[in-house]
Amino acid sequence: MELRQIYEYTVSGNAPKVKELTEQALAEGVAPGEIISKYLIPAMAEVGDRFERNEFYVPELLIAARAMQGALAILKPLLTDTDLKPAGKVVIGTVKGDLHDIGKNLVSMMLQGAGFEIVDLGVDVPPEKFVDAVKQSKADVVALSALLTTTMPSMKTTIDALQAAGLRERVKVVIGGAPVTQRYADEIGADGYAPDANSAVRRTRQLLGLA
Amino acid sequence: MPIQNVTPLWPRARPDFARLLRVLRRDGLPDRVPFIELFADPEVIAAVLDEPVAPLPATASDREAYAARLDQRIRFCRRVGFDFVWAGTHPPLAMSRLQADDTAELSRVKRGWVNESEGVIGSMADFEAYPWPRPEDVDYFELEYVANNLPDGMKVIATTAGVLEYVMWLMGYAPFAVALYDDPELIEAMFQRIGDLLASIYATICDHPRVGAVFLGDDMGHRGGTMVHPDHLRRYVFPRQRRLVQTAHEHGLPFLLHSCGDLRAVMDDLIDDVGIDGKHSFEDTYLPVAEAKRLYGDRVAILGGVDVDFLVRSDPEQVRAYTRRVLEACMPGGGYAFGTGNSVANYIPVRNYLAMLDEAMQVGVYG
Numbered sequence: 303m304e305l306r307q308i309y310e311y312t313v314s315g316n317a318p319k320v321k322e323l324t325e326q327a328l329a330e331g332v333a334p335g336e337i338i339s340k341y342l343i344p345a346m347a348e349v350g351d352r353f354e355r356n357e358f359y360v361p362e363l364l365i366a367a368r369a370m371q372g373a374l375a376i377l378k379p380l381l382t383d384t385d386l387k388p389a390g391k392v393v394i395g396t397v398k399g400d401l402h403d404i405g406k407n408l409v410s411m412m413l414q415g416a417g418f419e420i421v422d423l424g425v426d427v428p429p430e431k432f433v434d435a436v437k438q439s440k441a442d443v444v445a446l447s448a449l450l451t452t453t454m455p456s457m458k459t460t461i462d463a464l465q466a467a468g469l470r471e472r473v474k475v476v477i478g479g480a481p482v483t484q485r486y487a488d489e490i491g492a493d494g495y496a497p498d499a500n501s502a503v504r505r506t507r508q509l510l511g512l513a
Numbered sequence: 514m515p516i517q518n519v520t521p522l523w524p525r526a527r528p529d530f531a532r533l534l535r536v537l538r539r540d541g542l543p544d545r546v547p548f549i550e551l552f553a554d555p556e557v558i559a560a561v562l563d564e565p566v567a568p569l570p571a572t573a574s575d576r577e578a579y580a581a582r583l584d585q586r587i588r589f590c591r592r593v594g595f596d597f598v599w600a601g602t603h604p605p606l607a608m609s610r611l612q613a614d615d616t617a618e619l620s621r622v623k624r625g626w627v628n629e630s631e632g633v634i635g636s637m638a639d640f641e642a643y644p645w646p647r648p649e650d651v652d653y654f655e656l657e658y659v660a661n662n663l664p665d666g667m668k669v670i671a672t673t674a675g676v677l678e679y680v681m682w683l684m685g686y687a688p689f690a691v692a693l694y695d696d697p698e699l700i701e702a703m704f705q706r707i708g709d710l711l712a713s714i715y716a717t718i719c720d721h722p723r724v725g726a727v728f729l730g731d732d733m734g735h736r737g738g739t740m741v742h743p744d745h746l747r748r749y750v751f752p753r754q755r756r757l758v759q760t761a762h763e764h765g766l767p768f769l770l771h772s773c774g775d776l777r778a779v780m781d782d783l784i785d786d787v788g789i790d791g792k793h794s795f796e797d798t799y800l801p802v803a804e805a806k807r808l809y810g811d812r813v814a815i816l817g818g819v820d821v822d823f824l825v826r827s828d829p830e831q832v833r834a835y836t837r838r839v840l841e842a843c844m845p846g847g848g849y850a851f852g853t854g855n856s857v858a859n860y861i862p863v864r865n866y867l868a869m870l871d872e873a874m875q876v877g878v879y880g
Contacts, residue, residue, distance in 0.1 A: 315694065356778065359742045361690035368691070399616045401626050404686060415539055426613055451825045452616045452860040481822040483798065497738045 303327065305341060308373070310402040312345035313352075313367030317372045324373040334377040335386035338417070338503035344371050345417025350500030360408065363499070367411035374414070388419040390510050391474075393435045394445040402449035404481055408499040409445060416503045418443075424473035429456070429463035436469050443506055446492075448479040457482075458490040478502055519588040521560075522867070523874045525666055526594035528666035530725050537726055537767040537791050537814050539848035546840060546877030548595050548870065549816045549850035551672060551730055551771045553580060553794060555696040555858035556619035560863045568638070573652055583658050584685050590667070593870055597725060600659035604651045607644070607684050608768075609633050620857040635692075637699050643683075645706060648713040668725025670713040670769075671718040675731020676753040677740070679684040679707045686740070692746055692751030700749060708753030719764040726767045729757060734774015737798045743779050751779075751787050758788040764836045767791060769816065773855065775799040777808075784812050791816050795854045797823065802854065803842035812846055813824045817852035818843070824853060824861050829868035836872040844877065851877060 303326050327337055330356040352358040358366075392413055396406045403425045404447040414420050421439045423431055424482040432444055444464065446457045457477050464470045477487050485493035494509050496502035509513035533547040534540075561567040570578035575762040583600075588701045590598045610631055613751075615624040634640050659668050674682075680703045681689050692700055716725055732753065733740055754770075761768040767790040770783065777800065783789050791814035795802040802818020809815065816841060824832060836851075851873045857866055 336697075356738055359739060359745075361693045361741055361745070364687065365694050383829070399614055401611045401613045402629065402630050404825050408689070451822045456614075480796075 303330065305332065305450060306336075308337060308341040308346045309348075312342060312366055312373070313348050313371045314415040315362060315369050317365070317369040317433060320369040321372045322375065324376050324385065328376070328380070334380040337373070338377055338381075338386055341416050342373055343404045343415060344480045345489065346370055347388070352410055353397045354498065354500045360404070363510060366425050367415065370377060370415050371411075373509070384416070389417040389507070389512060390442040391421065391439055392443040392445055392506065393421045393423065393432060393441040394447070395427035395432060396447045396449075397460060398426055399456055400448050401451035402447070402448055402479075405499070406445075406447035409447065409478065409496070409502040412483060412499040413445075413506060416507070418506070428458040428497075431468045432460050432465050433469065436464065436473055437467070441473055442510055443476060445502065445506070446475065446477045448477075448482065451481045454479070456479060457486075457492070461491055474506075475503055476509065493498055504505045516854070517664060521594060522592055522870070523594050526874060528591065528594075528664055530666065530668040532545060533850060534725065534767070536848055536850045537682060537769065539814055542847045542879045544879060546849060546851045546873060546879075548593065549581055549872070550794065551728060551856050552599055553589065554619070554859040555585070555620075556621060556634060556859040556867065557857045557861065557863055558585050560619060561592060561867070572653070574825075576654065578620045579654065580658055581715045584662070585745050587659065587662055587664065588794045591664045592854045593867075594663070594874065595667070598623055598659050598663060599670045599672050599728065600620065600656040600695045602653060603674075604648075604649060604714065605646045605679075606679065606683060609685065616860070618862055621859060627682045627685075628767045629686040630688075631686055631843040632683050634683045634687075634699075634703065635688055636696070637702070640699060640702055640706075644670055646710070650712070651710075651717075656718060656724075657719060659719060663716055663723060669721070669723050670728050671721070672728045673711060673714055675729045675772075676704065676707055676711060676734050676757075677746070677750045678696055678731050679711075679874050680749075681740070686707055690741065692740060704749045704753060708756065711753065712756055712760065715760040718759060719760050721738055724766065726769055727757075728769040728771060729754065730771040731835045732771075733779075734775045734776045736775060736796065738775050739778060740774065743782070746779055747782060747786075752780055754787045762788070764878075765812075768794055769814075770861055780809060784809065791850075791852060792798070793852075796820055796878055797854075802839060805850060806843045810843070810846065813847045815843060816850050817854055819853050820850075821853055821855045821858065821861065824865050824869070827865065829864050832868045833864045833872040836869045837876055840873060843880070847879075 474493040494505040532543040567581040609628040769791040771793040793816040795818040797820040
């Protein structure tokens with residue numbers, strides 16, 4: 303089989319084909335880590351680039367991510383500790399008072415597609431829940447999302463809670479969402495700001511010294 | 514409280530819909546820049562009137578409570594110097610909704626949101642089983658009440674939600690986005706049904722003698738671009754919007770579009786193909802209103818544009834300075850009405866909203 307097809311069908315969001323080809327590749331003895339690192343991660347990077355170039359929009363991104371997740375569901379249980387190390391661990395959530403999750407989900411999918419391990423806390427997440435998740439998961443990064451001007455202050459409250467718990471020096475904080483700007487990130491002491499899902503991946507990699 | 518008992522904040526600002534119409538038609542200069550909004554939240558309305566918020570009607574059939582809310586709205590429009598009162602038509606479409614604590618300055622305790630992740634229609638079976646309203650099920654009480662109680666000089670701006678909005682709300686945005694590829698038959702059926710429903714509503718509202726313009730709220734974008742590929746908008750959304758525009762134009766009414774998000778990729782479609790007369794909703798993060806006026810002001814009226822995030826996080830003096838900059842950029846040549854970049858939400862400090870109007874009343878006068 304032509305392994306490159308896994309890449310191509312992931313980019314085009316054909317989940318049944320990606321699943322079929324992944325199973326076929328495994329049957330032919332290809333290592334699970336190789337399928338992820340050589341085909342799935344580059345495919346999602348290409349999807350992110352096309353999104354940034356306005357060639358892909360949210361629907362195309364969602365179906366590509368679905369195809370990738372279908373393959374990961376097969377591959378992850380087969381990975382051994384030496385196969386593929388995650389690029390890092392990210393705790394992500396939409397902050398307290400805010401129920402919007404599309405942007406947060408897109409960032410989560412793209413980070414997963416870039417090889418990060420994700421702890422997704424969902425929406426309307428109080429600061430203490432972020433603190434607990436960082437403690438338990440030993441995350442490298444906390445990613446905070448907000449759609450509303452009125453819920454943005456919860457980002458600062460969350461950063462303050464990480465500080466109070468003595469965790470702030472251990473994690474990088476990245477923020478994003480409709481009203482969020484670099485200036486606001488600077489104001490509240492976040493380490494990074496990203497205007498969209500693909501740049502969130504880039505910024506996270508930069509903050510962890512991976513790019 | 515009777516409508517005639519309202520004290521206008523700016524007594525010389527007499528309502529005159531012709532002032533706004535001149536702007537919407539880009540037909541020369543008005544005496545001053547008129548105000549425009551898609552809506553204001555009831556909490557802001559009550560605060561501006563210095564009254565308690567009229568209670569939310571338990572049901573739409575609680576006419577007395579509904580009328581009390583509309584009375585407040587009409588008094589608000591008169592008090593702040595509008596040339597119109599907006600009146601919505603809301604077809605009975607059941608949706609999946611979520612609630613969170615309302616963190617606004619004028620909190621209503623809980624604020625509701627459409628569920629983005631899960632809708633009420635996810636398959637053709639759901640579509641067939643859905644209790645679609647018939648045209649005769651649509652309630653026009655709000656329009657009739659506002660029209661019958663208009664202050665002198667004003668007209669009604671009739672508002673509805675939009676083609677893409679209703680489809681996304683009923684399906685949930687994420688399932689809708691995926692269904693564009695998985696189930697195009699369902700997508701086509703949804704747009705056809707919503708398009709037909711809105712067309713029947715437009716036939717009624719455009720025929721009303723006191724309606725002076727129609728205002729479609731159809732959010733099609735986010736800060737990074739359109740919600741779906743422009744080709745999907747061209748295939749499913751724009752033909753249905755064009756049908757509504759045609760009805761409005763056949764009745765001699767301007768068609769205003771409120772759509773959030775960066776729509777630059779499809780503005781030519783909206784202006785040349787759909788045929789909108791005015792564009793509303795701008796944010797500084799992707800398209801400041803001054804830039805919108807420069808880019809499109811010779812082809813459509815530009816409406817509103819005071820960045821809501823700025824309004825929320827600034828003080829009145831900063832708002833006044835911002836207002837002067839917006840008016841300086843947008844007034845030349847006419848075709849501009851002043852207001853917020855989205856709506857007068859209850860998280861905008863009322864002192865800031867009044868500061869921007871006051872400054873515009875002083876500065877927004879044509880020579």
